[in-house]
Amino acid sequence: MGSFWDRENECMTRDRLHDLQSKRLVALVKRVYTNVPYYRNKMHEKGLVPEDIKSVEDLEKLPFTTKQDLRETYPFGLFASPLDEIVRVHASSGTTGKQTVVGYTQNDISLWSELMARCFAMTGADKTSRIQVSYGYGLFTGGLGAHYGAERIGAVTIPTSSGNTQRQITIMQDFGTTVLCCTPSYALYLAETMEEMGIKPDDIKLKAGVFGAEPWTESMRVEIEERLKIKAHDIYGLSEIMGPGVSMDCVCQKGLHVWEDHFIPEIINPNTGETLPAKTNGELVFTTLTKEGFPLIRYRTRDVSSLDYDVCECGRTMARMAKPSGRTDDMLIIRGVNVFPSQIESVLLEMGETSPHYMIIVDRVGTLDTIEIQVELTPDMVSDEVKKIEDLENRIKKNIESILGLSAKITLVESKTIQRSEGKAKRVIDKRKK
Amino acid sequence: MLIKQISIFIENKSGRLADITKLLGENGVNILALSIADTTDFGILRLIVSNPDAAEQLVKDYGLTAKATEVIGISIPHVPGGLASALAVLNEHNIGIEYMYAFVTRSADNAMVILKVGDNYEAIKVLAQAGVKILSKDDLASL
Numbered sequence: 001m002g003s004f005w006d007r008e009n010e011c012m013t014r015d016r017l018h019d020l021q022s023k024r025l026v027a028l029v030k031r032v033y034t035n036v037p038y039y040r041n042k043m044h045e046k047g048l049v050p051e052d053i054k055s056v057e058d059l060e061k062l063p064f065t066t067k068q069d070l071r072e073t074y075p076f077g078l079f080a081s082p083l084d085e086i087v088r089v090h091a092s093s094g095t096t097g098k099q100t101v102v103g104y105t106q107n108d109i110s111l112w113s114e115l116m117a118r119c120f121a122m123t124g125a126d127k128t129s130r131i132q133v134s135y136g137y138g139l140f141t142g143g144l145g146a147h148y149g150a151e152r153i154g155a156v157t158i159p160t161s162s163g164n165t166q167r168q169i170t171i172m173q174d175f176g177t178t179v180l181c182c183t184p185s186y187a188l189y190l191a192e193t194m195e196e197m198g199i200k201p202d203d204i205k206l207k208a209g210v211f212g213a214e215p216w217t218e219s220m221r222v223e224i225e226e227r228l229k230i231k232a233h234d235i236y237g238l239s240e241i242m243g244p245g246v247s248m249d250c251v252c253q254k255g256l257h258v259w260e261d262h263f264i265p266e267i268i269n270p271n272t273g274e275t276l277p278a279k280t281n282g283e284l285v286f287t288t289l290t291k292e293g294f295p296l297i298r299y300r301t302r303d304v305s306s307l308d309y310d311v312c313e314c315g316r317t318m319a320r321m322a323k324p325s326g327r328t329d330d331m332l333i334i335r336g337v338n339v340f341p342s343q344i345e346s347v348l349l350e351m352g353e354t355s356p357h358y359m360i361i362v363d364r365v366g367t368l369d370t371i372e373i374q375v376e377l378t379p380d381m382v383s384d385e386v387k388k389i390e391d392l393e394n395r396i397k398k399n400i401e402s403i404l405g406l407s408a409k410i411t412l413v414e415s416k417t418i419q420r421s422e423g424k425a426k427r428v429i430d431k432r433k434k
Numbered sequence: 435m436l437i438k439q440i441s442i443f444i445e446n447k448s449g450r451l452a453d454i455t456k457l458l459g460e461n462g463v464n465i466l467a468l469s470i471a472d473t474t475d476f477g478i479l480r481l482i483v484s485n486p487d488a489a490e491q492l493v494k495d496y497g498l499t500a501k502a503t504e505v506i507g508i509s510i511p512h513v514p515g516g517l518a519s520a521l522a523v524l525n526e527h528n529i530g531i532e533y534m535y536a537f538v539t540r541s542a543d544n545a546m547v548i549l550k551v552g553d554n555y556e557a558i559k560v561l562a563q564a565g566v567k568i569l570s571k572d573d574l575a576s577l
Contacts, residue, residue, distance in 0.1 A: 377443055377499050378499070379494065379499050379500055379501055380501070382441055382442070382443045382478075382499050382500060382501040383441065383478070383501070383503075384439060384441035384478060384480055384501070384503045384505075384533075384550065385471075385478075385532055385533070385550070386471045386472075386473060386478060389443070389476070389478070390473065411475055412443070412475070412476060413445055414443060414444065414445055414498070414499045415497070415499040416497050417445075
């Protein structure tokens with residue numbers, strides 16, 4: 001099981017990799033310094049010129065990039081290629097409602113397809129495979145990212161996108177899908193629905209799953225593998241860096257191989273910014289080495305992970321990152337959608353009809369995440385008429401849905417009943433199993 | 435001629451009504467009439483009390499999510515058709531009723547009805563013209 005798409009690069013010696021990374025880093029720094037005024041200023045602030053960066057050893061000298069930088073340069077300020085060379089954009093949710101926009105040149109799309117092809121090959125897929133992409137297609141990178149990779153390896157690509165579960169299963173059965181791409185919670189939901197429809201794992205040809213876009217546990221992996229009788233692979237990515245396919249685990253399932261010839265991973269102490277040694281937990285940081293449209297230097301992902309540089313049993317030399325175990329900020333991932341509590345706060349403040357005090361309660365019912373937002377009603381907004389209060393509730397629901405892209409249950413509560421705190425307010429109760 | 439009603443937003447939590455009525459009782463507020471509008475998540479407790487200004491201050495000081503609104507009180511003959519004739523007047527003048535609730539008093543001859551309508555002043559005018567007795571603050575205080 002499992003194969004290679006690009007064995008030469010996936011298994012190159014660490015020495016060769018070091019030289020390649022150094023060469024690419026030097027070129028990258030020159031490029032962003034020349035093309036992106038924002039980066040040029042950031043380097044000047046640190047007293048840096050491109051000539052200061054001679055090899056990967058100099059990476060630590062470079063400033064970090066954060067989500068805040070992306071916000072300040074919204075929408076295209078960090079693009080390093082002119083817009084007429086950009087062939088596609090994707091976007092993901094920002095912290096206060098503004099989206100984070102990323103752009104790709106034709107070469108970037110090609111690179112992404114290539115790296116996704118490496119991922120699919122790790123599952124054993126090839127041109128005889130039938131890959132069903134049940135990630136959402138659209139601004140979200142999941143659907144199109146997986147799609148192009150599936151086409152690159154020459155598989156029959158089935159772009160079902162998300163939703164319509166029974167049809168997904170019928171297609172899986174009738175088209176003979178061998179690889180499924182979706183969120184792990186959706187995989188479980190598909191398994192459940194299959195059972196309800198009386199379809200057994202032996203009735204379908206599914207062999208492997210490429211699951212990601214939300215945190216999941218080893219016990220979920222075991223459950224998916226048992227119920228669907230497949231190998232469940234963990235894929236990682238974020239739109240800022242590329243999208244899905246930044247890393248994925250091989251059949252050994254002992255960490256996710258980062259495609260280090262294109263991305264340099266680092267682990268830092270989130271409080272001090274200091275680089276941490278291998279196998280130590282900290283915040284994951286990426287530098288994109290070869291991207292043209294939207295290169296990022298030392299981008300802080302806020303995901304908590306660690307790195308292992310030992311050669312894997314599969315033969316790949318590419319470092320393995322541990323499955324992210326949490327976040328260093330308050331971002332929540334609900335049904336695969338990134339949610340920042342601050343987005344909810346900005347909706348409430350903008351409406352100005354309730355107090356800005358709220359509590360987010362996330363739970364998992366069956367296999368699906370639920371989100372409830374409790375909002376404090378102020379005495380001014382009390383009405384003697386139920387319909388006026390229900391109308392307020394519905395308007396909050398609609399506004400939140402349009403910002404989050406996610407339907408939430410809104411519960412109005414009495415004023416001053418949500419806990420106040422002196423320091424950082426506790427805004428989230430996450431009841432999902434860790 | 436309008437009457438002050440106190441509306442209190444309450445979450446659907448057991449014991450909430452008991453707490454609020456206890457608070458009112460302990461502070462000498464007599465409840466003359468009440469109604470509750472409820473949904474699955476919350477309810478609105480509407481109260482007509484003996485001393486509405488003091489009661490409003492009391493519930494607000496206590497931190498309840500409350501607001502005062504103005505409603506109309508009428509007194510109608512306690513006989514079949516008594517309410518119907520009063521409501522017919524409003525209907526003739528196209529005045530919609532948001533909600534209403536009735537209560538009886540020690541006097542067996544009349545029933546009292548609290549009305550919330552689209553246009554309070556127009557409603558009072560047409561009801562009075564039709565001979566319906568409108569309750570004043572003092573009428574309530576003497577109950």
